[in-house]
Amino acid sequence: xxxxxxxxxxxxxxxxxxxxxxxxxxxxxxxxxxxxxxxxxxxxxxxxxxxxxxxxxxxxxxxxxxxxxxxxxxxxxxxxxxxxxxxxxxxxxxxxxxxxxxxxxxxxxxxxxxxxxxxxxxxxxxxxxxxxxxxxxxxxxxxxxxxxxxxxxxxxxxxxxxxxxxxxxxxxxxxxxxxxxxxxxxxxxxxxxxxxxxxxxxxxxxxxxxxxxxxxxxxxxxxxxxxxxxxxxxxxxxxxxxxxxxxxxxxxxxxxxxxxxxxxxxxxxxxxxxxxxxxxxxxxxxxxxxxxxxxxxxxxxxxxxxxxxxxxxxxxxxxxxxxxxxxxxxxxxxxxxxxxxxxxxxxxxxxxxxxxxxxxxxxxxxxxxxxxxxxxxxxxxxxxxxxxxxxxxxxxxxxxxxxxxxxxxxxxxxxxxxxxxxxxxxxxxxxxxxxxxxxxxxxxxxxxxxxxxxxxxxxxxxxxxxxxxxxxxxxxxxxxxxxxxxxxxxxxxxxxxxxxxxxxxxxxxxxxxxxxxxxxxxxxxxxxxxxxxxxxxxxxxxxxxxxxxxxxxxxxxxxxxxxxxxxxxxxxxxxxxxxxxxxxxxxxxxxxxxxxxxxxxxxxxxxxxxxxxxxxxxxxxxxxxxx
Amino acid sequence: xxxxxxxxxxxxxxxxxxxxxxxxxxxxxxxxxxxxxxxxxxxxxxxxxxxxxxxxxxxxxxxxxxxxxxxxxxxxxxxxxxxxxxxxxxxxxxxxxxxxxxxxxxxxxxxxxxxxxxxxxxxxxxxxxxxxxxxxxxxxxxxxxxxxxxxxxxxxxxxxxxxxxxxxxxxxxxxx
Numbered sequence: 053x054x055x056x057x058x059x060x061x062x063x064x065x066x067x068x069x070x071x072x073x074x075x076x077x078x079x080x081x082x083x084x085x086x087x088x089x090x091x092x093x094x095x096x097x098x099x100x101x102x103x104x105x106x107x108x109x110x111x112x113x114x115x116x117x118x119x120x121x122x123x124x125x126x127x128x129x130x131x132x133x134x135x136x137x138x139x140x141x142x143x144x145x146x147x148x149x150x151x152x153x154x155x156x157x158x159x160x161x162x163x164x165x166x167x168x169x170x171x172x173x174x175x176x177x178x179x180x181x182x183x184x185x186x187x188x189x190x191x192x193x194x195x196x197x198x199x200x201x202x203x204x205x206x207x208x209x210x211x212x213x214x215x216x217x218x219x220x221x222x223x224x225x226x227x228x229x230x231x232x233x234x235x236x237x238x239x240x241x242x243x244x245x246x247x248x249x250x251x252x253x254x255x256x257x258x259x260x261x262x263x264x265x266x267x268x269x270x271x272x273x274x275x276x277x278x279x280x281x282x283x284x285x286x287x288x289x290x291x292x293x294x295x296x297x298x299x300x301x302x303x304x305x306x307x308x309x310x311x312x313x314x315x316x317x318x319x320x321x322x323x324x325x326x327x328x329x330x331x332x333x334x335x336x337x338x339x340x341x342x343x344x345x346x347x348x349x350x351x352x353x354x355x356x357x358x359x360x361x362x363x364x365x366x367x368x369x370x371x372x373x374x375x376x377x378x379x380x381x382x383x384x385x386x387x388x389x390x391x392x393x394x395x396x397x398x399x400x401x402x403x404x405x406x407x408x409x410x411x412x413x414x415x416x417x418x419x420x421x422x423x424x425x426x427x428x429x430x431x432x433x434x435x436x437x438x439x440x441x442x443x444x445x446x447x448x449x450x451x452x453x454x455x456x457x458x459x460x461x462x463x464x465x466x467x468x469x470x471x472x473x474x475x476x477x478x479x480x481x482x483x484x485x486x487x488x489x490x491x492x493x494x495x496x497x498x499x500x501x502x503x504x505x506x507x508x509x510x511x512x513x514x515x516x517x518x519x520x521x522x523x524x525x526x527x528x529x530x531x532x533x534x535x536x537x538x539x540x541x542x543x544x545x546x547x548x549x550x551x552x553x554x555x556x557x558x559x560x561x562x563x564x565x566x567x568x569x570x571x572x573x574x575x576x577x578x579x580x581x582x583x584x585x586x587x588x589x590x591x592x593x594x595x596x597x598x599x600x601x602x603x604x605x606x607x608x609x610x611x612x613x614x615x616x617x618x619x620x621x622x623x624x625x626x627x628x629x630x631x632x633x634x635x636x637x638x639x640x641x642x643x644x645x646x647x648x649x650x651x652x653x654x655x656x657x658x659x660x661x662x663x664x665x666x667x668x669x670x671x672x673x674x675x676x677x678x679x
Numbered sequence: 680x681x682x683x684x685x686x687x688x689x690x691x692x693x694x695x696x697x698x699x700x701x702x703x704x705x706x707x708x709x710x711x712x713x714x715x716x717x718x719x720x721x722x723x724x725x726x727x728x729x730x731x732x733x734x735x736x737x738x739x740x741x742x743x744x745x746x747x748x749x750x751x752x753x754x755x756x757x758x759x760x761x762x763x764x765x766x767x768x769x770x771x772x773x774x775x776x777x778x779x780x781x782x783x784x785x786x787x788x789x790x791x792x793x794x795x796x797x798x799x800x801x802x803x804x805x806x807x808x809x810x811x812x813x814x815x816x817x818x819x820x821x822x823x824x825x826x827x828x829x830x831x832x833x834x835x836x837x838x839x840x841x842x843x844x845x846x847x848x849x850x851x852x853x854x855x
Binding site for chain 2: 236277281372375435437438444446447448472473476533535536597598601605645650653657659661663664667668
């Protein structure tokens with residue numbers, strides 16, 4: 053029977069204090085950090101009192117790193133050490149990057165992901181992104197904590213919806229490297245939909261057209277009473293505002309006969325191209341002066357008509373994914389209630405015109421296209437940190453690209469189809485090709501094409517120890533699991549004998565946890581000591597979070613779902629953990645955490661069971677009032 | 680696992696076991712269930728609870744997907760009655776049906792090569808009409824517990840689904 057609960061003397065029964073969590077839009081051109089403060093989401097300003105921090109990182113020979121507007125201002129002086137638009141390199145190889153056009157960097161080929169040779173050494177795109185995130189972290193801590201002691205509970209980092217597993221994993225690695233706790237990777241159009249939907253109390257089917265500096269996404273969402281259900285997503289993770297700059301720069305080089313440009317000239321041309329592009333949004337024509345090497349001075353002009361003619365093919369390229377997404381969602385254009393425009397590049401009039409012509413309605417531009425993603429991420433971060441809000445929001449997102457394995461003849465067998473709602477798990481059985489075959493190699497790929505060579509290779513692994521049988525007798529079940537971040541893990545098992553292999557799909561391009569730990573400690577004078585203290589601090593935070601979670605679960609359901617003996621076992625494990633957390637051995641805390649986990653597993657299952665029963669029988673007020 | 684986790688997909692959403700599903704009721708039940716079990720709702724819970732939440736959320740996504748689609752729902756109802764539709768392993772189909780499928784494929788391919796939008800639209804409409812008729816047959820067969828007839832309908836619908844994919848691919852090719 054249910055007993056009333058009374059707290060220990062001195063122990064607070066009040067709800068936990070507000071946890072500080074931020075949303076970060078790690079953009080190709082600019083990055084932003086936002087948080088929910090006194091009930092509403094706002095973008096936090098940087099040290100220049102600006103909401104947008106340019107995603108530009110400059111490396112100096114003495115190891116100094118400069119991020120933001122100062123680095124942006126000097127990019128033409130030191131182009132090869134000043135990395136702009138690094139997001140386009142995340143999870144990408146040298147061959148992919150070569151397609152972006154002429155770039156003023158010393159690119160280094162490396163397995164999995166391209167590297168950049170700088171004055172401060174070879175940098176991976178993950179390193180460069182982590183340097184941007186570190187600055188945003190400091191900015192958030194200063195704005196939210198001031199001089200108070202304390203820590204951020206974590207961050208929601210946004211990624212383009214069309215990012216594949218390699219790009220997502222690289223982003224998560226960068227955040228960890230910057231010392232951020234990643235609450236969730238959130239798709240940018242979904243983040244924008246949250247901000248838009250909550251602001252406008254929108255209901256129905258909406259399209260979010262998100263053209264950023266380097267990536268393009270289209271997502272179709274159904275909004276129903278705080279539930280944001282993504283029906284389909286599509287895009288091009290190598291198409292964005294930068295391509296318009298490239299088109300202008302290439303045009304000028306042709307017109308003015310600039311056959312070979314060095315890195316500085318290239319950077320100058322791209323900068324002037326961007327400036328002119330932005331001015332053409334408000335003016336019918338624009339011109340700018342550029343001084344190239346050897347003092348050659350050029351007056352560069354462009355009219356809006358010329359610009360539109362030059363770049364209309366790029367705009368048209370965005371409409372193909374839009375049509376695919378509608379087809380995947382089984383929707384006609386008439387069924388879309390509104391089209392939300394996101395990303396700075398959607399300010400261009402011919403982009404607006406093309407999108408509204410396709411949908412047959414004016415586009416929705418009432419939110420700042422630069423800020424809306426960060427604001428949505430902040431709202432989600434606040435909810436994930438456990439701060440109760442009145443919005444009661446739930447996101448149901450999808451995987452953008454199909455996942456499969458290589459089969460005979462270089463063909464792809466799809467296991468998880470694109471647009472499957474996350475989290476998802478799918479299994480597929482395979483069998484041996486030869487008599488007595490005892491091992492099987494798996495090649496995991498992502499993409500829509502039928503041939504392995506046209507898809508992205510994610511990982512390779514082997515299942516060994518299959519008992520010798522005749523060809524076709526073994527039954528190998530391969531299971532793909534994709535979590536709410538859109539990240540894949542794969543396991544394989546011979547069902548007769550139970551021989552198993554499991555991999556997190558990381559090795560071919562991602563960083564192992566050990567590598568991240570090594571990178572975190574590299575270069576510090578007291579590296580080893582710092583690493584130990586950090587591990588202890590992390591375990592203590594985890595211990596206190598877990599104790600709080602168990603205590604609130606016990607308060608809510610302990611009396612109903614547990615008998616005295618079960619409750620005592622959980623309380624004993626909790627006390628053991630609290631005791632371990634007062635010591636300074638991270639391993640002891642970790643094992644006490646595991647023991648508490650084991651002690652609460654059955655309780656957690658019963659609680660979930662009850663929640664499920666409640667979902668089906670409990671009547672929500674809005675269900676009662678609608679027919 | 681607990682009692683609720685192992686119940687059938689219909690019971691999971693509080694619906695009667697039947698081919699005729701109230702789409703609105705299914706959608707509402709799915710959303711209410713995800714509101715309780717989605718990993719985002721348990722981000723600050725213990726690890727055990729997060730793991731269970733992920734399993735439940737995965738399970739309800741899978742059940743929702745199956746109940747939403749008439750062919751998957753039909754296949755699942757047959758499975759509940761111990762009938763395997765064996766679409767991967769048993770390739771024997773009525774000859775007339777296979778011949779009509781080949782004709783369809785050829786029509787789609789020639790429309791694609793001719794970049795004939797109107798022809799593709801027409802094929803799409805015909806495919807949807809054929810699919811609707813087969814779904815009707817499936818409903819009737821399941822209603823009178825005629826498992827062999829229902830099984831054949833599901834197997835035919837599998838071909839129609841593949842055909843629909845080819846029409847989509849051809850339409851995509853014309854977009855570019």
